[in-house]
Each structure stands twice: as structure tokens, then as C-alpha cells.
Amino acid sequence: MLLRRAMIRLGVPLLWRRIAQVQAARLLRFGITEKDSEWQILHALDDVDDPATRARVLQHALEESHHAAEFTRVSLNVAERLPPKPLPPRAPIYETGSGVEGLAGFAAYANVGEVDVFEQFDAYAAGIGPGEARSVFRESKLDELGHVGLTRAILDELVPDKRRADWLVTKVRLRRAWDVWLRFGKTLGEINTTLVLTALYLLAGLLFGWPAWRRLVGEKR
Amino acid sequence: MDILGLSSGELGSGASLVRDGALHACAREERFTRQRLDPNPPRFAAEHCLRQAGHPAAGLSGIAVAGDPADRFTRVLTGTLGQGFPLMVPAFVRSMSAWIGHHLWERDSLSRLLDVDPAAIQYRARHRCLSAAAVQGSGVDEAAILVVDTIGEWTTTTIARWKEGGAPEDVERFEYPHSLGLLSAAVAMLLGLRPWEGLAPLWDLAAWGRPTLTSRFRRVLQVHEDGTYQITPGFLRFAELFEPPYGDPWTGAFTDLFGAPRDARRPWPFRAGEAPAVVDTEDQRHADIAASLQVVIEEAMLGLARRAKAKTGAAHLCVAGALAGNASAILRLRREAGFASVHVPADPTGLSAGAALLLAAERGAPLSGRAPQPFGGRAWPAGRDLAAVARMDPMWWQRFRRRGTAPVRDARIEVTPELDDDTLLAQVVADLAAGRIVGWLEGAFESGPGGLAHRVLLADPRDLAVARRLTERVTGAAAFAPTTLLTRPEAVAALVDEPAPTAGWVPLAAHASAAARAAALTAVHADGTLRYLPVDAAVAPRMAALLDRWSASTGAPGLLLADLREAEDPLAASPADALLIFMRTEVDTLVLDQGLVRKELP
Numbered sequence: 001m002l003l004r005r006a007m008i009r010l011g012v013p014l015l016w017r018r019i020a021q022v023q024a025a026r027l028l029r030f031g032i033t034e035k036d037s038e039w040q041i042l043h044a045l046d047d048v049d050d051p052a053t054r055a056r057v058l059q060h061a062l063e064e065s066h067h068a069a070e071f072t073r074v075s076l077n078v079a080e081r082l083p084p085k086p087l088p089p090r091a092p093i094y095e096t097g098s099g100v101e102g103l104a105g106f107a108a109y110a111n112v113g114e115v116d117v118f119e120q121f122d123a124y125a126a127g128i129g130p131g132e133a134r135s136v137f138r139e140s141k142l143d144e145l146g147h148v149g150l151t152r153a154i155l156d157e158l159v160p161d162k163r164r165a166d167w168l169v170t171k172v173r174l175r176r177a178w179d180v181w182l183r184f185g186k187t188l189g190e191i192n193t194t195l196v197l198t199a200l201y202l203l204a205g206l207l208f209g210w211p212a213w214r215r216l217v218g219e220k221r
Numbered sequence: 222m223d224i225l226g227l228s229s230g231e232l233g234s235g236a237s238l239v240r241d242g243a244l245h246a247c248a249r250e251e252r253f254t255r256q257r258l259d260p261n262p263p264r265f266a267a268e269h270c271l272r273q274a275g276h277p278a279a280g281l282s283g284i285a286v287a288g289d290p291a292d293r294f295t296r297v298l299t300g301t302l303g304q305g306f307p308l309m310v311p312a313f314v315r316s317m318s319a320w321i322g323h324h325l326w327e328r329d330s331l332s333r334l335l336d337v338d339p340a341a342i343q344y345r346a347r348h349r350c351l352s353a354a355a356v357q358g359s360g361v362d363e364a365a366i367l368v369v370d371t372i373g374e375w376t377t378t379t380i381a382r383w384k385e386g387g388a389p390e391d392v393e394r395f396e397y398p399h400s401l402g403l404l405s406a407a408v409a410m411l412l413g414l415r416p417w418e419g420l421a422p423l424w425d426l427a428a429w430g431r432p433t434l435t436s437r438f439r440r441v442l443q444v445h446e447d448g449t450y451q452i453t454p455g456f457l458r459f460a461e462l463f464e465p466p467y468g469d470p471w472t473g474a475f476t477d478l479f480g481a482p483r484d485a486r487r488p489w490p491f492r493a494g495e496a497p498a499v500v501d502t503e504d505q506r507h508a509d510i511a512a513s514l515q516v517v518i519e520e521a522m523l524g525l526a527r528r529a530k531a532k533t534g535a536a537h538l539c540v541a542g543a544l545a546g547n548a549s550a551i552l553r554l555r556r557e558a559g560f561a562s563v564h565v566p567a568d569p570t571g572l573s574a575g576a577a578l579l580l581a582a583e584r585g586a587p588l589s590g591r592a593p594q595p596f597g598g599r600a601w602p603a604g605r606d607l608a609a610v611a612r613m614d615p616m617w618w619q620r621f622r623r624r625g626t627a628p629v630r631d632a633r634i635e636v637t638p639e640l641d642d643d644t645l646l647a648q649v650v651a652d653l654a655a656g657r658i659v660g661w662l663e664g665a666f667e668s669g670p671g672g673l674a675h676r677v678l679l680a681d682p683r684d685l686a687v688a689r690r691l692t693e694r695v696t697g698a699a700a701f702a703p704t705t706l707l708t709r710p711e712a713v714a715a716l717v718d719e720p721a722p723t724a725g726w727v728p729l730a731a732h733a734s735a736a737a738r739a740a741a742l743t744a745v746h747a748d749g750t751l752r753y754l755p756v757d758a759a760v761a762p763r764m765a766a767l768l769d770r771w772s773a774s775t776g777a778p779g780l781l782l783a784d785l786r787e788a789e790d791p792l793a794a795s796p797a798d799a800l801l802i803f804m805r806t807e808v809d810t811l812v813l814d815q816g817l818v819r820k821e822l823p
């Protein structure tokens with residue numbers, strides 16, 4: 001009885017805190033992904049001069065920027081410790097100077113991305129309990145639905161031939177399937193690397209830990 | 222002769238172009254990628270520099286990269302193996318994965334990025350780059366240099382001497398793990414802040430605390446009579462800070478002294494410009510930790526500065542590195558270190574500029590303290606964004622506004638694409654006097670960490686309500702951080718109670734006079750110092766003209782200054798970035814070069 005109480009007293013807060021930490025990290029990652037969407041849009045916008053298109057696209061960027069801010073905000077309310085903030089290098093989908101061709105490719109890519117994001121947010125909104133995070137998922141998913149329409153409309157303007165526009169979208173889908181496969185392979189590789197590095201660390205520590213310690217402590221300043 | 226300098230890492234990546242020994246372009250990667258302190262290779266900043274150069278990388282006379290990877294690698298190995306073995310497995314795995322994943326191939330990836338031969342890329346030690354950056358804009362021709370950094374390869378703190386025309390010469394170096402910057406980063410984390418972004422808030426927080434824990438900090442950081450210092454082993458594991466995501470860089474002995482880490486969600490009760498309300502003991506203790514650290518950091522920096530004086534005999538001191546941004550410590554050096562003047566460059570962590578300047582000096586283009594280029598970033602045409610916003614309906618913005626901001630559903634948006642300066646400045650002065658918040662974007666963006674005159678937010682410094690609105694509903698900055706008073710050099714004397722510089726490239730601190738306390742509410746910090754930035758008419762003529770008009774019309778000695786940015790974002794770069802801030806926040810008037818956008822609420 002006493003043991004059980006002790007385990008709950010010790011285990012539950014630890015577990016909860018841990019889970020909160022994972023939730024916070026996940027929410028912040030959504031924030032970072034949304035920020036990347038905003039950035040991709042603004043990056044492509046740099047090559048767009050037409051004021052009407054700029055107005056539409058600026059509005060889209062505003063919406064992604066808001067999603068990013070909201071996910072970041074709720075991620076900071078979840079856990080005691082700040083969630084890690086990975087800052088991956090930007091990989092522009094639209095390469096500056098690649099003209100209408102490039103912009104059409106970007107619109108197709110964004111279109112597929114928006115569908116994916118909608119589905120993800122929809123699943124999260126249904127799967128997690130009530131709270132701030134759920135309302136952010138719920139509100140954002142509706143915007144994403146709007147973005148699916150907007151990106152398709154822009155794609156259709158850039159590529160009036162519907163069959164070619166569809167083909168661009170399919171190409172992006174294939175490309176993304178390939179990326180998922182690559183990511184899977186990379187994760188496997190990372191697990192392997194972690195194991196090898198841990199073994200290496202222990203071995204190196206036994207051999208060189210003492211001289212390294214002396215180097216750090218022995219150095220007067 | 223064009224030389225490109227590149228840097229990457231925890232204090233943010235960047236690129237610089239030095240033409241005939243002077244900075245021609247200089248930008249941080251974060252401005253382009255919109256990720257604050259982006260540590261990745263500076264792809265977009267380098268593109269910007271080459272665009273400014275007008276030729277591809279093949280036309281450069283040299284490419285210098287800050288930081289020697291081989292030395293860094295040995296430090297990472299020694300650091301992870303020598304402290305806290307075998308608990309440092311995660312830190313070791315993180316570090317080695319990053320090295321295997323990209324650091325080891327940096328030369329190749331940079332050569333591909335720039336399309337040059339890998340052999341054309343030269344590495345320069347990080348502390349030497351910072352030394353070269355330190356003298357930029359000092360206006361002196363001979364100085365002692367003090368670089369107080371987080372960490373380079375091994376070097377953490379450097380004393381150097383410099384004479385116009387030559388490269389800085391090292392006089393003395395302090396090595397890892399004895400780092401004042403890493404100690405500060407660890408304390409920032411303990412107080413629920415991020416290690417690098419949290420440095421500035423940590424120093425601002427110090428003014429709200431009492432130095433009750435200095436004796437405990439002196440056990441961790443020993444400052445000796447001769448100006449040297451030492452971090453005592455057993456309290457900190459800095460190797461946890463080598464690669465993100467960072468682990469806890471302290472041991473049980475450290476938390477025994479200072480307590481468990483603060484809950485990052487907990488709001489701070491301190492507000493700039495206001496007397497603290499009831500303060501919880503926990504919050505007070507955390508502020509006391511910051512204040513106590515500040516005291517020992519100041520003692521250490523003062524010791525180092527005096528040591529630099531004794532070793533070099535120089536009349537002037539130039540300070541760079543992450544701790545050069547600590548305005549209170551710089552004030553202490555100015556008052557007590559015995560130098561005729563103390564300078565901080567526009568970009569105290571300007572590694573890329575330093576690398577390029579250093580290589581240029583080696584190639585015979587003398588390093589000079591002449592005015593730097595504080596606006597070395599990119600400029601965009603604003604016309605197309607002004608035309609775009611004229612077509613937008615603020616009703617669309619409503620759902621995507623920052624939390625807690627006033628509704629704009631029924632606002633009227635007034636866009637004037639082209640105004641002469643006379644009309645524009647008159648309108649801006651009228652708006653500021655009416656309690657409106659003005660966003661100001663002009664020409665190329667700032668090279669350094671914050672907005673000086675080209676990417677700034679302005680407001681009436683006498684109005685506490687507008688200052689609060691600015692932090693709560695625009696920038697999201699910590700409420701305890703003081704604002705800066707943007708002013709003219711000739712107004713400085715009346716604002717401070719001690720001899721104080723009338724030129725500078727980063728916000729300065731000096732004891733506030735009674736006049737300043739009455740006229741610049743939130744720019745007077747809790748410790749009684751005024752935070753101010755004098756605007757030089759030769760460097761920022763339009764901003765100087767605005768300030769002159771403002772003072773003539775209202776009698777106020779300056780304007781409240783904040784970075785044109787929102788919350789966790791970096792400083793705005795393009796007009797589109799500025800417009801997004803305008804749409805999301807309570808910025809009421811936005812200046813885009815000669816254009817003006819105004820929100821008129823019903």
C-alpha cells in the first residue's frame with residue numbers, strides 16, 4: 001500500500017511531466033512547420049510583382065504566421081521546461097528566379113502540403129482531449145481547407161491546362177512519398193548511429209576520460 | 222579587392238563582404254530565413270553579399286570562415302569525455318551526430334554553396350574574428366580589445382591590442398571551460414530562458430533583483446586580484462550546450478546553491494517604468510540570481526579590462542563578444558576600468574565581418590576603426606507591397622491577429638504610396654503625439670542584432686500606456702526589459718547625470734537625470750540607468766530629422782525605440798515582413814520608405 005502510494009507520488013508527476021514535455025515539443029514543432037510554410041510563401045512572393053496576387057498571397061502568409069504564433073504560444077503553456085526548438089536549414093521549394101514554371105511547381109507543392117496539413121490537424125483535433133491545443137488544431141484546420149482552394153486557384157491561373165496542372169500535383173505526391181521513404185531510412189540510420197556512438201563514447205571515456213578531465217581542470221584559466 | 226566572410230553557429234549565422242578593407246555588405250542569416258539566431262550555413266546572407274558585390278564567388282579575392290573546425294572538434298571531444306563521464310552520453314551522441322552529419326563536411330558544403338574550389342576557403346580562429354570586429358566604428362586608431370564570448374574553438378575570453386593598419390594581436394587568452402558567456406547561458410536556462418536568446422533578458426532581469434547570492438556565485442566563478450578568473454570544476458557541464466537540443470548544463474552542486482530550474486510558464490511580475498507590485502518570494506529569488514550573477518560578471522569583466530589596460534597601456538578599449546551586449550557591465554567598464562573611452566561595435570558578435578576584415582588585413586587592406594556600415598543588409602522596393610495592402614480588407618486580418626489586440630474589422634486602411642519627407646515626417650510626428658505606435662522601415666536592414674534606425678518601432682516615451690501597448694500588443698517582449706530612448710547626441714547631456722558617450726551603435730546605459738526620469742519613463746531601468754541610443758545625422762539622416770521635428774514640436778527629448786519585430790521572430794527584413802506585423806499587431810502607422818500606411822480605427 002505504502003509502496004504503491006510512493007510509486008504514484010514519485011511516478012505520476014514524473015510521467016506527467018515527461019508527457020507534457022513531449023506534447024510541448026510536438027506543438028512547437030508544428031509551430032516551426034507553420035513558420036516554414038509562411039517563409040516558403042514569402043520567399044516565392046519575392047518574385048511576384050502583381051499587386052492583386054501579392055495581396056492574396058500576403059493574406060495566406062498572414063494566416064500561416066498566425067498558426068505558427070498560436071502553436072508556439074500553446075507549446076509554451078504545456079510544460080515546466082521550454083521545449084527544444086530545432087532550427088532546420090530552410091530548403092526553398094521555389095528557387096528564386098525560376099519564373100512562372102517555378103511558381104507553378106510551388107503552387108502544386110503548396111497545394112499538396114495544405115491537404116496533408118489539413119488531414120493531420122483534423123486527426124489531432126479529433127484525437128487529443130479538450131484544451132488550448134485542440135482549439136488551435138480546430139481553428140487552423142479550417143484555414144488549411146481554404147488554403148487548399150487558394151493554392152489550386154493560383155495553380156490554375158498559372159497553368160490553364162487542367163491536365164498539366166493535375167500532373168504537377170501528382171508529381172509532387174510521388175515526390176513526397178519518396179521523401180517519406182527517405183526519412184524512414186534516415187531514422188533507422190540515426191538509431192544505429194546513436195548505438196554506435198554510445199558504445200564509442202563509453203570506450204573512449206574509459207581510455208581518455210582521465211586525461212581530458214585533467215586538461216579541463218588542470219588548465220588554470 | 223572583395224573578401225567574403227562567413228560564420229555559423231549558436232549566436233546566429235551571417236555573411237559579410239569587405240571591399241578594400243571596409244565593410245560593404247553585412248547581414249545575418251536570420252533576417253532572410255525568419256528564424257531567430259539561425260545557426261545554419263549562411264546561404265541567403267552570402268547570396269545577398271555576392272549580389273552587393275556584383276559578381277559571383279569566383280570573382281572574390283578571398284573567402285574567410287570564422288572558427289577553426291579541427292580545434293573545435295578537439296574541444297568537443299575533450300569537453301564531452303572530460304566532464305561528467307559517463308553521464309554525458311546524450312551530449313556526446315548529439316555532438317558527434319552533428320559533426321558526422323554536417324560540421325565535418327562544412328568546407329565541401331560551403332564550396333558547393335558558393336561554387337568555388339574548397340581550397341579557396343580559409344578558416345580563421347573565432348576569437349581573432351571577434352577582435353577584428355571589435356574595433357569597427359570605434360573611431361580610434363589604437364586600442365586594447367576585450368572579447369568576452371560564449372565559446373570559440375577553445376578560447377572563451379581574449380585580451381588583444383590593436384593599432385590602425387594592422388590586425389589585432391592576442392595578448393592573453395582564457396580557454397574552455399572558463400567561459401563567462403557559457404556561465405550566463407546556463408543561468409539563463411536555470412531561469413526558464415533559452416540559452417542564447419535568453420542572455421539579453423537575463424541581463425535586463427538583473428536590475429529587478431538584489432545581489433543576495435553573490436557569495437554563492439563567487440564559489441562558481443572565482444575572480445582573482447590580478448584580473449584573471451576561473452570557473453570552479455564540479456558545478457557546470459558546459460558540454461551540454463555544444464549542440465541542440467541542449468541538456469541541463471549544471472550539476473547537483475549548482476542546483477544546491479541556486480535551486481531547481483524555474484517553471485518557464487511562470488510570468489514575471491516586473492514591468493519596466495513601473496514600481497514592482499507585490500512580488501512573490503520565488504520570483505524575487507530568481508531575479509536575485511540574475512542580479513547576483515550580474516555583479517560577479519561585472520567584477521570579472523572589470524578585472525579583465527583593467528588587466529587589458531595594464532598589459533597594453535592603450536587609452537581606449539573596444540569590447541566584443543556575447544557579453545558586449547550587457548549594457549550595465551559596459552557602463553561599469555566605462556566608469557571604472559581607467560580607459561578614456563569604451564566602444565562596442567554595431568555587431569558585437571559580428572563573426573563574418575571579423576573573418577572578412579581579418580583576411581583583408583592579412584592581404585594588405587588595413588583594418589581601421591572608421592565608421593562601419595550599420596545598415597549592410599538588403600533593401601527591397603516598397604511600392605508593390607503598398608499597392609498590395611491598398612487592395613486588402615482588414616476584415617480578413619481579424620482572425621489572424623495577435624492575441625489580445627484590438628479588433629480591426631471596421632478599420633479604415635489609408636495608403637499613401639509616395640510622400641515627400643516634409644509631409645511624411647509631419648504626419649509621423651502628429652501620429653506619435655496622438656499616442657500611435659509607428660513602424661518604420663527604410664532602405665537596407667541593420668547588420669547588427671537590433672533595430673537602430675531602419676527597422677524600428679517608435680512611440681511617445683512619456684506615455685506609459687503606449688509603452689505597455691507596445692510590449693503587450695506588438696513585440697511580445699518581456700515586460701521587465703527597459704525600452705531604449707532614441708535621441709540626438711546633443712540631447713544626451715541633459716538626460717544623464719554622469720559623463721556619457723554621445724555616439725554609439727548599440728543601446729548605451731548611463732545614470733538617468735531627473736529630466737530623463739520625467740520624460741522617458743520606460744527607458745529608465747529599474748537600476749536608475751537610462752538606456753539610450755544617439756542617432757548620428759550623417760548615418761541616419763531621416764531618423765535624425767524625425768527626432769528633431771519631434772522634439773521641436775513636443776519638447777520630448779527623444780522617442781521610445783523597439784525592434785520592428787514580433788515575439789520570437791527576428792527583426793523584420795522586407796516590407797512584406799513589416800506589413801505582416803502591421804496586420805497582426807497594434808502598429809497604427811507604418812512607414813515603408815516614402816510610403817505611408819495608416820490604420821484608422823472607428
Ligand SMILES: [Fe+2]
Pocket residue numbers: 034037063064067117140143144
Ligand atoms: Fe497553416
Ligand SMILES: [Fe+2]
Pocket residue numbers: 037064114117143144147
Ligand atoms: Fe496552410
